[in-house]
Amino acid sequence: MPAFETALPLLALWALFGYLLGSIPFGMVLARLMGLGNLRDIGSGNIGATNVLRTGNKGAALGTLILDGGKGAVAVLLARAITGEDAAQAAGLMAFVGHCFPVWLRFKGGKGVATFLGILLALAPIVGAACCATWLVTALVTRMSSFAALMAAATSTIWMVFLGHAEVAALGIILTLLVYIRHGENIRRLKAGTEPKIGKKG
Numbered sequence: 381m382p383a384f385e386t387a388l389p390l391l392a393l394w395a396l397f398g399y400l401l402g403s404i405p406f407g408m409v410l411a412r413l414m415g416l417g418n419l420r421d422i423g424s425g426n427i428g429a430t431n432v433l434r435t436g437n438k439g440a441a442l443g444t445l446i447l448d449g450g451k452g453a454v455a456v457l458l459a460r461a462i463t464g465e466d467a468a469q470a471a472g473l474m475a476f477v478g479h480c481f482p483v484w485l486r487f488k489g490g491k492g493v494a495t496f497l498g499i500l501l502a503l504a505p506i507v508g509a510a511c512c513a514t515w516l517v518t519a520l521v522t523r524m525s526s527f528a529a530l531m532a533a534a535t536s537t538i539w540m541v542f543l544g545h546a547e548v549a550a551l552g553i554i555l556t557l558l559v560y561i562r563h564g565e566n567i568r569r570l571k572a573g574t575e576p577k578i579g580k581k582g
Contacts, residue, residue, distance in 0.1 A: 398471035402478025449498030
């Protein structure tokens with residue numbers, strides 16, 4: 381963990397900034413703007429890129445992926461540049477929480493995979509790249525976004541330690557636990573063999 385050198389009120393402000401930024405539901409915004417309908421009525425009802433892809437619009441899905449990942453990265457990079465590493469981790473964590481539990485959607489948000497990866501890419505680019513590669517390889521082999529996400533999260537702390545970034549390992553463990561909590565239904569479907577493949581329309 382980083383040394384906590386920032387005053388608590390300032391850390392709280394960065395946490396609030398991260399939460400508010402993370403809570404912007406870009407998937408729903410893009411779906412509305414592009415006339416794709418209400419994501420709550422499509423596929424899993426999730427607001428993330430995987431469910432946007434079920435509309436058949438790959439551009440909207442890619443845009444959601446980039447924006448959801450970007451908000452996590454921006455929270456980290458701004459906090460780090462202006463205040464420091466402890467603020468960066470606080471902002472990153474709360475950006476993830478904001479995506480999963482956005483105040484604008486009555487705290488019913490997404491599962492946070494893109495935001496999770498964006499946070500890691502900003503905190504420790506080599507770790508983020510390793511997790512992205514883990515996701516990609518798993519997704520290509522299984523054609524299951526949820527299983528790929530679970531594998532990327534499960535290996536994230538291992539990558540942090542192996543690649544020399546143990547200072548973010550505590551945050552990595554917290555984020556991994558949150559990813560698994562948010563994927564509870566997916567885990568049950570994976571066990572039952574009923575989890576849908578990537579790109580299956582809702």
